Amino acid sequence: MEQNFLIILRRLNHGIAILVGIVLFACAAIVLMDIVLRQLGSSFGGTDEISGYVMAIATSWGMGYTLLELGHVRIDFLRSRFAGKGRAVFDLFSMAVLSATVSLIAFKAWPVLARSLANGSNANTPLETPLAWVQTPWFLGWVWFAIVAWLTFTAAFLMVLKGQFGNSEAAIGAFGEEEAVQ
Amino acid sequence: MITYISIGLLGLLTLSIPVGIVLFLLGFGVDAFFSPFPLIKGLGNLVWSTSNNSTLIAIPFFVLLGEVLVRSGIATRTYAALDRWVSWLPGGLIHANIATATMFSATSGSSVATAATVATVAMPQAEKLGYDPKLFSGAIAAGGTLGIMIPPSINLIVYGFLTQTSIPRLFLAGLVPGLGLALGFVVITVIICMIRPSLGGTRRVFPLSEMLQALVQLIPIILLFTMIIGTIYKGWATPTEAAAVGVAGAIVIALFFGEVSLRMFEQSILGTIKITSMIMLVVIGASFLNFTLASAGLGRELQNFLTGLGLSPFGTILVVVCIYIVLGFFIETLSLMVVTIPIIVPLVVAQGYDPIWFGILMIVLIEMALITPPVGLNLYVVQGARKSGKMSEVMLGTIPYVLAMLAMVAALIAFPQIALMLPDALQ
Numbered sequence: 361m362e363q364n365f366l367i368i369l370r371r372l373n374h375g376i377a378i379l380v381g382i383v384l385f386a387c388a389a390i391v392l393m394d395i396v397l398r399q400l401g402s403s404f405g406g407t408d409e410i411s412g413y414v415m416a417i418a419t420s421w422g423m424g425y426t427l428l429e430l431g432h433v434r435i436d437f438l439r440s441r442f443a444g445k446g447r448a449v450f451d452l453f454s455m456a457v458l459s460a461t462v463s464l465i466a467f468k469a470w471p472v473l474a475r476s477l478a479n480g481s482n483a484n485t486p487l488e489t490p491l492a493w494v495q496t497p498w499f500l501g502w503v504w505f506a507i508v509a510w511l512t513f514t515a516a517f518l519m520v521l522k523g524q525f526g527n528s529e530a531a532i533g534a535f536g537e538e539e540a541v542q
Numbered sequence: 543m544i545t546y547i548s549i550g551l552l553g554l555l556t557l558s559i560p561v562g563i564v565l566f567l568l569g570f571g572v573d574a575f576f577s578p579f580p581l582i583k584g585l586g587n588l589v590w591s592t593s594n595n596s597t598l599i600a601i602p603f604f605v606l607l608g609e610v611l612v613r614s615g616i617a618t619r620t621y622a623a624l625d626r627w628v629s630w631l632p633g634g635l636i637h638a639n640i641a642t643a644t645m646f647s648a649t650s651g652s653s654v655a656t657a658a659t660v661a662t663v664a665m666p667q668a669e670k671l672g673y674d675p676k677l678f679s680g681a682i683a684a685g686g687t688l689g690i691m692i693p694p695s696i697n698l699i700v701y702g703f704l705t706q707t708s709i710p711r712l713f714l715a716g717l718v719p720g721l722g723l724a725l726g727f728v729v730i731t732v733i734i735c736m737i738r739p740s741l742g743g744t745r746r747v748f749p750l751s752e753m754l755q756a757l758v759q760l761i762p763i764i765l766l767f768t769m770i771i772g773t774i775y776k777g778w779a780t781p782t783e784a785a786a787v788g789v790a791g792a793i794v795i796a797l798f799f800g801e802v803s804l805r806m807f808e809q810s811i812l813g814t815i816k817i818t819s820m821i822m823l824v825v826i827g828a829s830f831l832n833f834t835l836a837s838a839g840l841g842r843e844l845q846n847f848l849t850g851l852g853l854s855p856f857g858t859i860l861v862v863v864c865i866y867i868v869l870g871f872f873i874e875t876l877s878l879m880v881v882t883i884p885i886i887v888p889l890v891v892a893q894g895y896d897p898i899w900f901g902i903l904m905i906v907l908i909e910m911a912l913i914t915p916p917v918g919l920n921l922y923v924v925q926g927a928r929k930s931g932k933m934s935e936v937m938l939g940t941i942p943y944v945l946a947m948l949a950m951v952a953a954l955i956a957f958p959q960i961a962l963m964l965p966d967a968l969q
Contacts, residue, residue, distance in 0.1 A: 377811065378808065380815055381606075381811025381812070381814060384603070384606065384814070385606075385789075387599065387786075388606075388786040388790065389786075389790075391783050391786035392786050394783075395773070395778060395779050395783055395786075398778070399778065407783075408782075409596070411596035411599040411782065412594045412595050415594065415595060415596065415598050416590065418815075419593045419818070419822040422816075422818060422822075425815055425816065425819065426815065426816050426819035426820055426823075429816050431817070431819065431820045432560040432561075432563075432819075432820055432823055433560060433562075433877055434559065434560050434561065435556065435561065435872065435873060437556060438556045450557070453559075454557065454559040454560065457559050457563060458560055458563050461566050465566070465585065465586075465589055468583075469589060472587055472590050495590065498593070498594075502589075534558060
C-alpha cells in the first residue's frame with residue numbers, strides 16, 4: 361500500500377516539475393524578447409522582476425520532486441557503512457529532521473504572505489506587482505514540500521516497521537550517484 | 543562560535559542529514575545560543591528574498607541548456623568530431639575526452655551530465671582501441687570538473703551571489719585558469735603516454751577531408767559559446783539574460799543538428815528541476831546561516847581568532863588550501879563551497895586578498911574535491927557509465943590530473959594575475 365501511495369505522490373510531483381519547467385521556458389522566452397526589444401530601443405521594463413518571481417516559485421515547487429528523486433544531497437560517509445536496519449535508522453532520522461525543518465520554513469513563510477495580504481502591498485518596482493499574487497504560490501510551494509516530506513516519511517516509516525528495508529531505501533535513501541545523471 | 547559551527551557542521555553532516563537542512567539547523571543554533579535578539583523571525587523574509595532573485599535564475603537556465611545539448615545528442619557528435627582532430631596525439635582518444643569536456647564547460651553548467659555523456663560514448667571505444675581504463679576514465683572525471691571553472695559556471699554564480707562580487711568579472715577570471723587546466727591535462731597525458739605508450743591505446747590519424755567535415759559539427763557549440771559570452775561583454779545582456787539566450791540557442795541547435803522529441807524536453811526539464819532545487823535548498827540554507835552568523839558578530843570573532851593565530855596572509859592562504867583539500871575528500875563540492883564561504887571568504891578578504899582571485903582559487907580546490915575519493919561525484923559518474931571494472935581504477939586514473947590541479951593552485955598563489963589579468967584588462 362505504501363508503495364502505491366508513493367507512486368501516486370511521485371506522479372503528482374512529476375507533473376508539477378513539468379509545469380515548473382514550462383514556466384521556466386516561458387520566462388526564458390520573455391527575457392529573450394526583452395533583450396531584442398532593448399536593441400530596438402524599447403523594453404518591457406520588468407523582466408528582472410518576473411525572473412525573480414519565477415525563480416522563487418520554481419524553487420519552492422521543485423523541492424518536493426527533488427526530494428522523491430533523492431536529489432537533496434546527503435553525505436553518506438558514515439551511513440554507507442551500515443546495512444539494512446542501521447541504514448534505515450539514518451534515513452528515517454534525516455527524513456524526520458528534514459520534514460520538521462521544512463515545516464518550520466513553511467510556517468515562517470506565512471507571516472510574509474500575511475503581511476502582503478493585510479497591507480495589500482505592491483512591489484516597489486516598475487511593475488508594482490501586488491506581492492500577494494506571487495507570494496501565495498511561493499508559500500504554497502513550501503507547504504506542499506512539507507506535506508510531501510511528512511507523507512514520504514510516514515510511508516517509509518511503515519515500510520521499515522514491516523521490515524521492508526529495500527523499499528524504504530528506495531523511497532528515502534541517499535542519492536544514487538548513477539541515478540543523478542541517468 | 544567558530545568551534546560550535548565546525549563541530550556542529552561535521553557532526554550533522556555525518557548523520558547524513560541533507561546538506562541544505564544542516565545549514566538551517568546550524569543557523570537555528572547560532573540564533574539560539576549566540577544572538578542577542580531572535581533571528582528566526584526573519585526566516586520567512588530571508589527565504590523569500592533569497593529565492594526571489596533574478597540573478598539566480600541563471601542556474602536553471604544554464605542547467606537546462608546543458609541538458610538540451612546532452613539529451614539531443616549534440617554532445618555525442620561533438621565527441622566524435624573532436625576525436626578526428628586530437629587522436630593523433632600520444633594518448634589519442636583521451637584528448638578527445640578532455641577536449642569535449644572543455645567545450646561543454648564553455649556552454650553549460652551541467653558538468654555532471656557532460657562527464658556522464660562523454661563516459662557513455664567513450665567507454666566502448668576505449669575497450670575496442672585498447673586504452674588503459676585507469677588513465678582513460680580518470681581523464682573523463684577530471685575533464686568534467688572544468689565545467690565549474692570555464693564560464694558560464696553555476697558555481698561562480700553562487701560564489702558571486704553569496705560574496706557580493708561581480709559575476710561577469712568572475713567569469714572572465716575563470717577563463718584563463720580553466721583553459722590552462724585543460725592544457726595542463728593534455729600535456730600531462732602526452733607526457734605519461736610518451737613514457738608508457740601502452741597506456742595510450744592506438745593513435746589514429748584521420749584524412750584531412752574527414753577532419754574538415756568534422757569541423758562542421760563543432761560550429762554550433764562554438765557559436766553558442768560566442769553568443770553567451772558575447773552578449774554579456776557587449777553589454778547587451780546580464781549573465782542571467784545571457785543564460786536565457788543560451789537556452790534558446792541550444793534549442794535552435796538541437797532542432798537543426800540533433801534529435802528533438804517531446805520525451806527529450808521532458809527529460810531535460812526533469813533533470814533541470816532536480817538539479818536546481820538541490821542547489822537552491824543549499825543556497826537558501828547558506829544564506830540563512832550567513833545572516834545569523836553576521837548578526838551574531840562572526841566578523842569580530844574571526845578577527846580576534848586570526849590575530850590570536852598570528853598568521854601572515856600567505857600562511858592564512860596555505861591553511862585555507864589545506865582545509866579545502868582535506869574537506870574535499872569527504873564533502874560534496876557545492877556543499878563544500880557554500881558552507882565554507884560565510885566563514886572563509888571574510889577571513890581571506892580581511893587579509894587583503896582579492897575576492898575575485900580567491901573565488902577562482904576556491905574553484906580549483908573544489909574541482910579537486912570532485913575527483914578525490916571517497917566522496918567525489920565525478921568518480922561515481924564515470925564509474926556508473928563504465929558498468930565494469932573497479933572503482934579504484936578510476937580513482938588511480940585521476941591522480942595525474944589532481945597533480946595538475948595542485949600545480950594550478952600553486953601557480954594562482956604565486957601569480958594572481960593568471961586569474962586577474964582578464965578582468966583587470968577589460969574593466
